Amino acid sequence: MVTYDQPQILTLSATYELxxxxxxxxxxxxxxxxxxxxGWEIAGSAKYASGFPMAVTQCDAFDCGSLGKGTIFNWLGGEASLSRPNIVPGQPLKNPTYNGTYQSQYVNPKAFTESFDTFGNAPRLLSGLRTPGQAAEDLSVLKNFPITERTRFQFRAEFxxxxxxxxFAPSFTNYADTFVFFGGCGFGPPGTGCTLSNLADSPRAIQFSARLDW
Structure with a gap:
C-alpha cells in the first residue's frame, strides 16, 4: 500500500451554454x-474521494521532546527514529466517539499500546484507518463577447x-502517554491529541480573469 492510496475517486465536469x-x-x-x-456559459467540476491511509507511530526518540516508555536506544550513537506501537485486537482504529468536529479525537487511543524496547506489530500504513474523505466543487461563470467571426473577448469569474x-487532517499520529511523555506530541491516554486541527485543503477562493481568443 502507498501513502496516496484512495480506493474510490469520482470526478465530474460539465459545461452548459445558456x-x-x-x-x-x-x-x-x-x-x-x-x-x-x-454568450453566457456555466461550467463546473467536482471531485469526491475516500481518505488516505494513516500511519501511527510511537514517540521514542530524543527529538520528540523527551524519552517515552517505548524508547529504543541506539547504542551505536545518534538518535533513534519513530517506531510502531502494538494494535489491540477487537478495538476500532477510528475513535467511535468522533463527532466530526475538529476538537474531537479522531484516532482511538484504546486501539494501540506502546511496544517496550521492541518493535510493535502495527503496519507501516493502516488500511482500516484513513483520513476523512474529500469533497470539492469548483464553479465558473463565463461571458463571451464576439468581436469578429474568429475573434472574441471572454470574461471569467471562477470559484x-x-x-x-x-x-481537517489529524494533527498528531504519534502514540504516547502524556503523563510519562512530557514532549506532548502523542495522542495516547490521558491526552486529547490527534484531533482534526489542521486544514487539509484551501478555503474558498474567487478569481476574475479576461482573455482574448483569435
Whole structure:
C-alpha cells in the first residue's frame, strides 16, 4: 500500500451554454439583447474521494521532546527514529466517539499500546484507518463577447472550493502517554491529541480573469 492510496475517486465536469441571444433558442436577436443576454456559459467540476491511509507511530526518540516508555536506544550513537506501537485486537482504529468536529479525537487511543524496547506489530500504513474523505466543487461563470467571426473577448469569474468545504487532517499520529511523555506530541491516554486541527485543503477562493481568443 502507498501513502496516496484512495480506493474510490469520482470526478465530474460539465459545461452548459445558456440558450439566449443570437443563434440560440430564446431571444434570438442582435444588438443590445445579444450583447447582454447572449454568450453566457456555466461550467463546473467536482471531485469526491475516500481518505488516505494513516500511519501511527510511537514517540521514542530524543527529538520528540523527551524519552517515552517505548524508547529504543541506539547504542551505536545518534538518535533513534519513530517506531510502531502494538494494535489491540477487537478495538476500532477510528475513535467511535468522533463527532466530526475538529476538537474531537479522531484516532482511538484504546486501539494501540506502546511496544517496550521492541518493535510493535502495527503496519507501516493502516488500511482500516484513513483520513476523512474529500469533497470539492469548483464553479465558473463565463461571458463571451464576439468581436469578429474568429475573434472574441471572454470574461471569467471562477470559484474554487465554491461551497467553502472544510476538511481537517489529524494533527498528531504519534502514540504516547502524556503523563510519562512530557514532549506532548502523542495522542495516547490521558491526552486529547490527534484531533482534526489542521486544514487539509484551501478555503474558498474567487478569481476574475479576461482573455482574448483569435
Amino acid at each position: 440558450p439566449f441571444g443570437r443563434g440560440r433558442r430564446w431571444l434570438n436577436r442582435r444588438g443590445v439583447v445579444n450583447q447582454t443576454l447572449g 474554487f472550493n465554491a461551497f467553502n468545504r472544510h476538511h
